[in-house]
Amino acid sequence: MVKLSIKDVYLIRRSDQTCRKIAEEFGVSPSMVNMIQSGRKYSWLPPEEDLSPAERVLYLGEERTIQANDFVKAFHTFVQRAPI
Numbered sequence: 699m700v701k702l703s704i705k706d707v708y709l710i711r712r713s714d715q716t717c718r719k720i721a722e723e724f725g726v727s728p729s730m731v732n733m734i735q736s737g738r739k740y741s742w743l744p745p746e747e748d749l750s751p752a753e754r755v756l757y758l759g760e761e762r763t764i765q766a767n768d769f770v771k772a773f774h775t776f777v778q779r780a781p782i
Contacts, residue, residue, distance in 0.1 A: 700725040704757045707740045742779045 702710075706724055710731055713720050717728040717735075724731070733739040743757070752772035754760045
């Protein structure tokens with residue numbers, strides 16, 4: 699069983715390839731890709747366009763300079779959103 703990273707989920711959401719092609723690339727089923735793209739899985743992750751700069755660093759691994767307190771706030775928000 700493949701565990702997707704948060705970055706993988708955002709890549710799947712923004713991809714315009716077929717579900718089958720994406721599934722092969724990430725090692726998941728086409729139905730999982732469809733559920734991610736339709737919002738039935740990982741719905742707790744906000745849309746990419748709504749991410750703050752600190753969340754973009756945390757979720758997508760973007761390299762940018764941010765204030766430490768902004769990163770801490772983004773991390774606390776992540777912990778509150780993430781299902782356990």
